[in-house]
Amino acid sequence: MWAVELNGVSKSYWMEQVRVPALAEVSLNISAARFTVLSGQSGSGKTTLLNLIGGIDRADAGKIMVADQDLGCLSDDARSDFRARHIGFIFQNFNLMPVLSAFENVEYPLQLQGVPARRRRERVLEMLAAVGLADKAANRPGQLSGGQRQRVAIARALVHEPALVLADEPTANLDSHTGASILALLRQLQRERRVAVVFSSHDPQVIAAADDRYQVSDGRVGALNAEEAL
Ligand SMILES: Nc1ncnc2c1ncn2[C@@H]1O[C@H](COP(=O)(O)OP(=O)(O)OP(=O)(O)O)[C@@H](O)[C@H]1O
Numbered sequence: 001m002w003a004v005e006l007n008g009v010s011k012s013y014w015m016e017q018v019r020v021p022a023l024a025e026v027s028l029n030i031s032a033a034r035f036t037v038l039s040g041q042s043g044s045g046k047t048t049l050l051n052l053i054g055g056i057d058r059a060d061a062g063k064i065m066v067a068d069q070d071l072g073c074l075s076d077d078a079r080s081d082f083r084a085r086h087i088g089f090i091f092q093n094f095n096l097m098p099v100l101s102a103f104e105n106v107e108y109p110l111q112l113q114g115v116p117a118r119r120r121r122e123r124v125l126e127m128l129a130a131v132g133l134a135d136k137a138a139n140r141p142g143q144l145s146g147g148q149r150q151r152v153a154i155a156r157a158l159v160h161e162p163a164l165v166l167a168d169e170p171t172a173n174l175d176s177h178t179g180a181s182i183l184a185l186l187r188q189l190q191r192e193r194r195v196a197v198v199f200s201s202h203d204p205q206v207i208a209a210a211d212d213r214y215q216v217s218d219g220r221v222g223a224l225n226a227e228e229a230l
Helices: 046-053 076-086 102-112 117-130 146-158 176-193 204-209
Strands: 002-015 018-031 035-039 061-066 087-091 164-168 196-200 212-217 220-223
Touching: 002 046, 002 196, 018 046, 018 061, 018 196, 018 212, 018 220, 035 046, 035 176, 035 204, 046 061, 046 164, 046 196, 076 087, 087 146, 102 117, 102 146, 117 146, 146 164, 146 176, 164 176, 176 196, 176 204
Parallel strands: 035 196, 035 212, 087 164, 164 196
Antiparallel strands: 002 018, 002 061, 212 220
């Protein structure tokens, strides 16, 4: 079963009158309930690929299926709704709302979906406990360490039980020890909850931990075996 199917997907950006190709005819299937790593140098196209899979941006050509939904068939509003229901996001810079507490940040995806308050509370407390932050629910992001902020972001990405989590270099801004603990936590939660995680990184530890590995290079994507990667 596939969480994501890409067929002939291309994307360019325009800077003034100049076309900047970012992805060229990418065809790729990402398995459900597995941990997939996209590696590749800076500028190779990893973020562009994650933004297309996540429905944040639209492809110029090709077809993108996520959890059996063709994203190209959806209006912008329907795509936002689909994203809110079925996808979780984790970013390099955490992207937490600074004025909200850890509890409120994790609660936000459930509020968007109109989940009743009592159920929201149960889900948020369960997720904060699962990421080891049961005692930090009232803290704002500014009162948390980088690793703790990323744990809040992981709880937020999983709280609505998405089919797919997209993590764009989530350990890049953390020291290696904290990054390793975030990787281990995400790997554990991915296995327990049987969610597909797509993690972009050039960290050999992350590549080694993956079930499936792909190399993004100049806007093209190829399978990478473990020996090549390390
Ligand atoms: N908004 C944009 N406008 C113009 N060009 C862009 C834009 N976003 C990305 N690009 C270009 O598209 C190509 C792919 O960029 P992308 O951000 O996807 O790479 P990346 O592998 O995620 O890099 P990094 O690891 O540095 O984030 C690069 O040549 C980049 O300069």
